[in-house]
Amino acid sequence: MxxxxxxxxxxxxxxxxxxxxxxxxxxxxxxxxxxxxxxxxxxxxxxxxxxxxxxxxxxxxxxxxxxxxxxxxxxxxxxxxxxxxxxxxxxxxxxxxxxxxxxxxxxxxxxxxxxxxxxxxxxxxxxxxxxxxxxxxxxxxxxxxxxxxxxxxxxxxxxxxxxxxxxxxxxxxxxxxxxxxxxxxxxxxxxxxxxxxxxxxxxxxxxxxxxxxxxxxxxxxxxxxxxxxxxxxxxxxxQKAIEQEVLSLDVKAKEKALRKAKEVERESMERQQKLDARGKKKQEKAGLPTIVQNAFRNSAERSTARMKGIHAEKVSGIAQELSHLRSELPALDKMKVDFDNSSLHKGKILVKAEQVNFTYGDQPLWPGNLDFQITSGERIAIKGANGSGKTTLIRMILGELQPLSGTTDRADFKSVYIDQDYSLINNTLTVYEQAQQFNSGALQEHDIKIRLNRFLFTREYWDKPCASLSGGEKMRLMLCSLAVATQAPDLIILDEPTNNLDIQNVGILTAAINEYRGTLLVVSHDAHFLREIEAERELILS
CATH class of the missing domain: 3.40.50.300 (P-loop containing nucleotide triphosphate hydrolases)
Structure with a gap:
């Protein structure tokens, strides 16, 4: 048409x-x-x-x-x-x-x-x-x-x-x-x-x-x-939660039906084998001619094969139905996000800044100098209008920029900066190579591939270039890479992380962040996301 x-x-x-x-x-x-x-x-x-x-x-x-x-x-x-x-x-x-x-x-x-x-x-x-x-x-x-x-x-x-x-x-x-x-x-x-x-x-x-x-x-x-x-x-x-609950119950019921069908198949085949063995002994005792025994044996084999086919067809049908139901489950239910804890004790001072400011040209970036402290285990939302200096502040916290006034004291800590383009991902690498980059614990190849599967990167993804991934796929690969690492970072900084994500992937990111027990700094204008990750304190730039 x-x-x-x-x-x-x-x-x-x-x-x-x-x-x-x-x-x-x-x-x-x-x-x-x-x-x-x-x-x-x-x-x-x-x-x-x-x-x-x-x-x-x-x-x-x-x-x-x-x-x-x-x-x-x-x-x-x-x-x-x-x-x-x-x-x-x-x-x-x-x-x-x-x-x-x-x-x-x-x-x-x-x-x-x-x-x-x-x-x-x-x-x-x-x-x-x-x-x-x-x-x-x-x-x-x-x-x-x-x-x-x-x-x-x-x-x-x-x-x-x-x-x-x-x-x-x-x-x-x-x-x-x-x-x-x-x-x-x-x-x-x-x-x-x-x-x-x-x-x-x-x-x-x-x-x-x-x-x-x-x-x-x-x-x-x-x-x-x-x-x-x-x-x-x-x-x-x-409504979706109700639908997913019904779907989960259907999956469990179908899993039970599959186990039962396999059990019935096994019991039926064992029973048939015993009957065949008993029949063979009777034939041998009766001294029946070999040609007659062969005819009985062939008939028994055909009957067993027919029974086996019927059970196999039933098991296969249930397995296909189960596979279809599982494919309908949301991605969040299929993956396991498992961050290691930060090595730092809660309450340790990571960054302390007194009267800091930065200047572009002759004008100070902030109308008033900033005083702030970041301690281990906190969840802080950095807020401010576009152009208020949020990125500059992040670079100062990471030690990439020094303030032109005031002082900053930084402890020794491991940090990861995650921006909205997920530039932590190296576009020149394949999906497997990217995960391997974070393999500080010398995991075996099959262990890394198990983790990739957990984050929905099946076999056909492993040799795919990272450059071809969508925003949501890059986010999942980034989470997978962090999970591959032996030790979680002490500080994660998220800079507008939900901008290029759909609702499903925002949910995946939220679940991962809520399992993380280290320090979190988040730049976001998404009020719902900030509530979901339970940001407990705000650092507001004017």
Missing amino acids: AAAIIHSQKKFAMLFLQGVTYAHPNRDVLFSDINLTVNKQDKIALIGNNGAGKSTLLGILAGRLKPTSGTAGADSKPYFVPQLFGQYNALTVAEALGIHDKLLALREILEGHLTDMNLELLDDDWGIEERCQEAFAHWQLEGITLSQPISELSGGQKTKVFLAGIMIHEPDIVLLDEPSNHLDAPGRALLYNYIRLTGNTLVVVSHDRTLLNLLDTVCELSKRGVTMYGGNYDFYAE
């Missing part, structure tokens, strides 16, 4: 997908036969594991991608806020927002060039400049100009520029792909407020639990298609 993108004639549906299938250029099918209806003023969360195709599905809804088959429709042109901005780096802010020509036409008209082309480009939108000013002020984009290259902006500023585009374009339908990823706390507050108050029809891809709880419907994209849950993310999580 040929792909089509059409305008919906339905009375209430703003967006719809009917029988949509998408395949990559190499013909690998990403998802198939997807059906979805989004009604006016619906606020929908689109969730799913990394690789499920959420961004692709959003691209189809936006009209930016064509499905391989099926139809996609919209009552009006959706406005799209992307997750990645690399394709816009050669453009100005106005060009990226798609308003450059309109603004140029307005200036031409105001200068007296009242041409048909300029009037057509302007399309009676005489308030475009005022809306731009209001939108930029609302999204705290002071100092950003429409003529500025997008490449000069930070990730958070780029996100805010596209969010400002909602006020500028005034669409009915808005599609958001991970909109909170690069935003600091004030930016997230503005985003959450927009989602609460807007009358727009929304479809949002996000792993931000705070944001997801502001949406009234959750749609889960999986191999089974799109499953709709009528409630926010907390409601969805409750």
Whole structure:
């Protein structure tokens, strides 16, 4: 069936997908036969594991991608806020927002060039400049100009520029792909407020639990298609927990059935062997001719083989059903995260800083000098707006930078710094080689491969280059590498660790961190994640 993108004639549906299938250029099918209806003023969360195709599905809804088959429709042109901005780096802010020509036409008209082309480009939108000013002020984009290259902006500023585009374009339908990823706390507050108050029809891809709880419907994209849950993310999580509990009970019941089937098979075969042996003795005692004994033996063998086949078929059937059920279990239930404890006793002072500051140019980085102390076993959240010096502070804590004023005392401790790109992973190595790099305890090859399997890296992954892994896979490999090491680090620093993860992998990371008993410093704007890992103290930079 040929792909089509059409305008919906339905009375209430703003967006719809009917029988949509998408395949990559190499013909690998990403998802198939997807059906979805989004009604006016619906606020929908689109969730799913990394690789499920959420961004692709959003691209189809936006009209930016064509499905391989099926139809996609919209009552009006959706406005799209992307997750990645690399394709816009050669453009100005106005060009990226798609308003450059309109603004140029307005200036031409105001200068007296009242041409048909300029009037057509302007399309009676005489308030475009005022809306731009209001939108930029609302999204705290002071100092950003429409003529500025997008490449000069930070990730958070780029996100805010596209969010400002909602006020500028005034669409009915808005599609958001991970909109909170690069935003600091004030930016997230503005985003959450927009989602609460807007009358727009929304479809949002996000792993931000705070944001997801502001949406009234959750749609889960999986191999089974799109499953709709009528409630926010907390409601969805409750329903999934019930489903997983039922699934776990089904797995246990099927495991019991498999054990019983194997036991019945073994007992039946033993009983048959005894009967065959008894029959053979009777035949020999009766002095039956050899040809008759052979006929009885052949008949017994056929009967045994038939019985063995029946039992084997039953065992195989149950085993296949069990394998299918196990494949439905969440990844967190399949893996075992087992950190060794830090070698340092709880309460040991790791870093003590008095009146420290750092200077870029002539200006001190922080308005007031900092005093702080980090002791072993603490969990500290480092908070501050974008540009407040969080990365500089981390480098000072690690001893990579010395303050230009004040003093720091550092104890001897082992630390690991984990950033949002998981640069701890060496992209030039294979998956197995990466784990081997952390093998300080001289584990055997099979022991490392057992640990890789535990973190869902099966045989087909071992020789894969790390460069080909997704963000979630790199995070799991990083956790596996730390588990391979003989001794856990005394200090783990997490710098926006959830930015490129789906909800499943955020859960895996959270579980691992909650098993860790060393010292933890976390830079994150994800309030839910900070609550889940029980950050007990805040270090706030102004």
